Amino acid sequence: MTAGTEGQRGVRLTGATLAAEIRARVSESAAALADAGRxxxxxxxxxxxxESTAWYVRSIAKAAAKVGITCDIVDLDPSSSGAEIDAALRRLSADPSVHGVILQTPLPPGVDFATAATAIDPAKDVDGANPGSLGRLAAGLPAFPPATAQAVVALLEHYDIPLAGRDAVVVGRSTVVGKPLAHLLLDRNATVTVCHSHTADLAGKTSRADVLVAAVGRPALIGQEHVRPDAIVVDVGTNATPDGGLVGDVDPAVQGHVAGLTPVPGGIGPVTTALLLEHTVRAAEGTSR
Amino acid sequence: MTAGTEGQRGVRLTGATLAAEIRARVSESAAALADAGRxxxxxxxxxxxxESTAWYVRSIAKAAAKVGITCDIVDLDPSSSGAEIDAALRRLSADPSVHGVILQTPLPPGVDFATAATAIDPAKDVDGANPGSLGRLAAGLPAFPPATAQAVVALLEHYDIPLAGRDAVVVGRSTVVGKPLAHLLLDRNATVTVCHSHTADLAGKTSRADVLVAAVGRPALIGQEHVRPDAIVVDVGTNATPDGGLVGDVDPAVQGHVAGLTPVPGGIGPVTTALLLEHTVRAAEGTSR
Incomplete structure (x- = not known):
C-alpha cells in the first residue's frame, strides 16, 4: 500500500499495515522453523x-508469542556490574536454543551500552547493538541493523518515498539510531546530513530536507519552522508524558504543514517491533539482513 | 604551529610540519619499545x-625505517584468492612479532576489501580496515581510525580550525575515508553532510560548508563554484597523472578563493603516513587511538 504523497498534504504515515505484513511473514517463517525442530x-x-521499560519488554514478549517466537525476559539485578551483564550476554550467545539476543536500555550506572553489547554474538545481534554490526553495516557486509533505524527506511519504502538523490536530514547522532540510520540512508543513495545538539541554525538545515528524521528524544523539538511544505517527516522520538502517554520529537501540528508525518504512537514503533521479530527468525534460519 | 586563517585568504595548509611532529613522537616510542625488547x-x-602501489608501499617502508619501525612487505600473487589473502592476514595477526597489519589496495578481482579485512586482528588494525574497527569508532570505543580519515581531522586541529558547531561537508562515502571521517567529524561536534555521486546540486551543498573535504578520486571535482570564500578545503584525492605526477580532487585554482586549502601532494598524504607509523607503535605498546 502506498500513500502516493505526490502533491498531497498532511498524510499520516502509519506503521500498522507494514508491521502486519512483516508479522505475517514472520509467522510463516516461525512455523516452518518449529516444524523443522528449531x-x-x-x-x-x-x-x-x-517501569516503562518493563512495560515495553512485556509488549515485545507478547508480540513475539503472537507470531510463534518464544521470548525469554532475562531479569538481572538493576545494580549488575558490566561483568555480570557481559556474562549473561555471552551465556545466551553460546546457547544454541537462543537465536536472538537483545540488551535492553537503560543499563545500570557505569555500564556502557556499546562496550556491553560487544558480548553479543553478531549472528544473534537482532537489534544491531554490537558495534561490530554497525561497522559491517557501514561497510556493506551482512549484519542486522538496529531495528529502529531499519524501521525508518522500511516505512519510507513502504510508502514509496524516494530516497536516491534526495536530501535526508537526521537529527540525533546516537549509536543506536542516528548513526546507523545515516548509513542506511547513504546505502539508498540519499545525501545525508546529521544534526545534533551542537548544530548551528538547526531550522535552516532541517527546512532543506526532503526527508527529515527526528531521533533525539525531546518533545516538540521539531516545529513548523523546521520543515518545508513538501517534506516527509519521520518521528522516531518516544517520550513518556506525565499522564502515561507517549509523544514524539515532532510537534503534531507539523502534520498540516508537510507532505507526510509518522505519528507517535503508531508510526515507527510497531514496525520496529515487527523487524526485531523478523530478525529473530532470520537469525534462527542462519541468515542476516 | 597554526596558520591563523582568521580573515586570511588562500593559506596552503601543508602537512609537513605536523607529519614531522608525529614522526618525532613515533621515533621516541619506537626507541623505547626496542629498548624493551619489543x-x-x-x-x-x-x-x-x-606499479604505483609498489612505489607507495616502498615509501611507507622507507618512512618506517627512518623512525625505527621494521616494515615487511608481504607480496602475494596478484591472482590470490580471498582465502589466500585471509590466511596471510590471519598468520600475521597471530604473529607476536608483528604489531601492525595493513591490507593494501587494489586487491585481485573478486576479492572484497571489507570482507578480507575482517581477518585483521582489531588490535593490529593500524589502518582501521576491519569493519569492526569502524563500528567501534562510530560507537565511541577505542579503535584505530583509518589513517587518511584521521589525518584530515589531525591537520585541521593542527591549524586550529574549529569544528564544533561548524558545517562540514564530506564528498565521498567510501568505507575507508568518507564514512569513518563523518564519524570523526561528528565526534568533534561538527554538523556533517555526506555527498556522493547521486547528490543533487553538489555545488549548492559544498558551497555551504565551513569545512569541505573532497575524497572521491576525481581530478578537478571541486572547482571555484563549489566553495565559499571563508571555507577551509581539505583535498584527500590522490590521482595519478599521465606524466607520473599526483593531483587531488580540488582544482588548485580554488586556493585563491577560499581561506585555506591542503595541497596535493604535501597536504594529507604525509600526515597519513606518519599516523600509520604512530598507530604501529601504539599497537606495539598495546594501546589504540
Missing part, C-alpha cells in the same frame, strides 16, 4: 527497575 | 602488480 527464541536482557 | 614491526600485504 523453534525461534529471543532473549531480552533487562537490568533496570524502570 | 621492536615495532609493521606488515603490509600486497596482492597487486600495480
Amino acid at each position: 523453534p525461534p527464541r529471543l532473549a531480552v536482557v533487562v537490568a533496570t527497575a524502570d | 621492536p615495532p614491526r609493521l606488515a603490509v600485504v600486497v596482492a597487486t602488480a600495480d
Whole structure:
C-alpha cells in the first residue's frame, strides 16, 4: 500500500499495515522453523527497575508469542556490574536454543551500552547493538541493523518515498539510531546530513530536507519552522508524558504543514517491533539482513 | 604551529610540519619499545602488480625505517584468492612479532576489501580496515581510525580550525575515508553532510560548508563554484597523472578563493603516513587511538 504523497498534504504515515505484513511473514517463517525442530527464541536482557521499560519488554514478549517466537525476559539485578551483564550476554550467545539476543536500555550506572553489547554474538545481534554490526553495516557486509533505524527506511519504502538523490536530514547522532540510520540512508543513495545538539541554525538545515528524521528524544523539538511544505517527516522520538502517554520529537501540528508525518504512537514503533521479530527468525534460519 | 586563517585568504595548509611532529613522537616510542625488547614491526600485504602501489608501499617502508619501525612487505600473487589473502592476514595477526597489519589496495578481482579485512586482528588494525574497527569508532570505543580519515581531522586541529558547531561537508562515502571521517567529524561536534555521486546540486551543498573535504578520486571535482570564500578545503584525492605526477580532487585554482586549502601532494598524504607509523607503535605498546 502506498500513500502516493505526490502533491498531497498532511498524510499520516502509519506503521500498522507494514508491521502486519512483516508479522505475517514472520509467522510463516516461525512455523516452518518449529516444524523443522528449531523453534525461534529471543532473549531480552533487562537490568533496570524502570517501569516503562518493563512495560515495553512485556509488549515485545507478547508480540513475539503472537507470531510463534518464544521470548525469554532475562531479569538481572538493576545494580549488575558490566561483568555480570557481559556474562549473561555471552551465556545466551553460546546457547544454541537462543537465536536472538537483545540488551535492553537503560543499563545500570557505569555500564556502557556499546562496550556491553560487544558480548553479543553478531549472528544473534537482532537489534544491531554490537558495534561490530554497525561497522559491517557501514561497510556493506551482512549484519542486522538496529531495528529502529531499519524501521525508518522500511516505512519510507513502504510508502514509496524516494530516497536516491534526495536530501535526508537526521537529527540525533546516537549509536543506536542516528548513526546507523545515516548509513542506511547513504546505502539508498540519499545525501545525508546529521544534526545534533551542537548544530548551528538547526531550522535552516532541517527546512532543506526532503526527508527529515527526528531521533533525539525531546518533545516538540521539531516545529513548523523546521520543515518545508513538501517534506516527509519521520518521528522516531518516544517520550513518556506525565499522564502515561507517549509523544514524539515532532510537534503534531507539523502534520498540516508537510507532505507526510509518522505519528507517535503508531508510526515507527510497531514496525520496529515487527523487524526485531523478523530478525529473530532470520537469525534462527542462519541468515542476516 | 597554526596558520591563523582568521580573515586570511588562500593559506596552503601543508602537512609537513605536523607529519614531522608525529614522526618525532613515533621515533621516541619506537626507541623505547626496542629498548624493551619489543621492536615495532609493521606488515603490509600486497596482492597487486600495480606499479604505483609498489612505489607507495616502498615509501611507507622507507618512512618506517627512518623512525625505527621494521616494515615487511608481504607480496602475494596478484591472482590470490580471498582465502589466500585471509590466511596471510590471519598468520600475521597471530604473529607476536608483528604489531601492525595493513591490507593494501587494489586487491585481485573478486576479492572484497571489507570482507578480507575482517581477518585483521582489531588490535593490529593500524589502518582501521576491519569493519569492526569502524563500528567501534562510530560507537565511541577505542579503535584505530583509518589513517587518511584521521589525518584530515589531525591537520585541521593542527591549524586550529574549529569544528564544533561548524558545517562540514564530506564528498565521498567510501568505507575507508568518507564514512569513518563523518564519524570523526561528528565526534568533534561538527554538523556533517555526506555527498556522493547521486547528490543533487553538489555545488549548492559544498558551497555551504565551513569545512569541505573532497575524497572521491576525481581530478578537478571541486572547482571555484563549489566553495565559499571563508571555507577551509581539505583535498584527500590522490590521482595519478599521465606524466607520473599526483593531483587531488580540488582544482588548485580554488586556493585563491577560499581561506585555506591542503595541497596535493604535501597536504594529507604525509600526515597519513606518519599516523600509520604512530598507530604501529601504539599497537606495539598495546594501546589504540
